[in-house]
Amino acid sequence: MPAVPSWWDAFTTHLLMHRHPFYAGDIVTHTARLILDTHTTDPRTLLDHALHSNPRLVRPLTDFFHAHHLHDAPKAVEETTAAARRERRIEAVPAPLRPAVRGFAQTLLAQRERAAALGLRPNQLKTIEIRLDTVRDLSLHATGRGHQTWASLTTSDLEAFLARNPARRASWLAGVRQFFAHAQRTGAVQHNPAAPLDAPQPRGFRTCFRSDGQRNP
Structure with missing residues (x-):
């Protein structure tokens, strides 16, 4: 990396404490590549880029930045990762x-x-x-x-x-x-082709019982 982030050592230590070593090493490698690609060490900017280019980095970066008060936590990590999942679906x-x-x-x-x-x-x-x-x-x-x-x-x-x-x-x-x-x-369509469609519910045989527990004839 041309400029090592001030938080880099703390980040690697955090990963080793909270993640499996193999997973931690993989995240470190991809985070370093993200920094090289984006030419920034700013937490908010890195998270924004990770959301679109490498969504699996979002959770570990968010956890670390929040724990070390380097970035205001989003409304919830769940919402951040959900945004990444939505983007993958749209891109497909x-x-x-x-x-x-x-x-x-x-x-x-x-x-x-x-x-x-x-x-x-x-x-x-x-x-x-x-x-x-x-x-x-x-x-x-x-x-x-x-x-x-x-x-x-x-x-x-x-x-x-x-x-x-x-x-x-x-x-x-x-x-x-x-x-x-x-x-x-x-305005993407002029007519709604879904309008005539329905989803009829199957009607199974239902047995009715009286209040005394006997089946109605």
């Missing part, structure tokens, strides 16, 4: 379809923040990831069928996607509906 979407998915993710986060500000129950970070999982998988399905824009997808395309896993139809459909509602509001 084929490039022509990616901007709409990134906008969708930002909208979900904005809705979460508004709900929290109003004292309502916000969406869980895991729920947002599930929605992005669905849209990522749909995007791969769509490009596999030759689509390069969201606007070219039809209800039949969506039905074919949902049919791939009937057990998850209701969950997938919830994500598909939410995404295309967003896409229509933002």
Whole structure:
């Protein structure tokens, strides 16, 4: 490194105390590479770059910087690592379809923040990831069928996607509906191909019992 960070020795000691030696060595190596690539030793800047280029560094760096008062802790380490997971899902979407998915993710986060500000129950970070999982998988399905824009997808395309896993139809459909509602509001599509779709619940045989425990005829 051209300039060794003032906190470097403390960082390596921290890792050896809290991580397996092999894992600690790997993190030290990748952190050194991150510093060389970014030409900075500033904790906040390093975390920002790690979030996009090497998400597995986010947790150990955050833990160390917070423990040594080198960086104000984020709202929660969970939120920082969740941001990295969301970014990986978005980056997995084929490039022509990616901007709409990134906008969708930002909208979900904005809705979460508004709900929290109003004292309502916000969406869980895991729920947002599930929605992005669905849209990522749909995007791969769509490009596999030759689509390069969201606007070219039809209800039949969506039905074919949902049919791939009937057990998850209701969950997938919830994500598909939410995404295309967003896409229509933002102009990414003119018509919502998810509107006619439904997820009928299976109706199993139910036995009713009277209050005396006997089965109704």
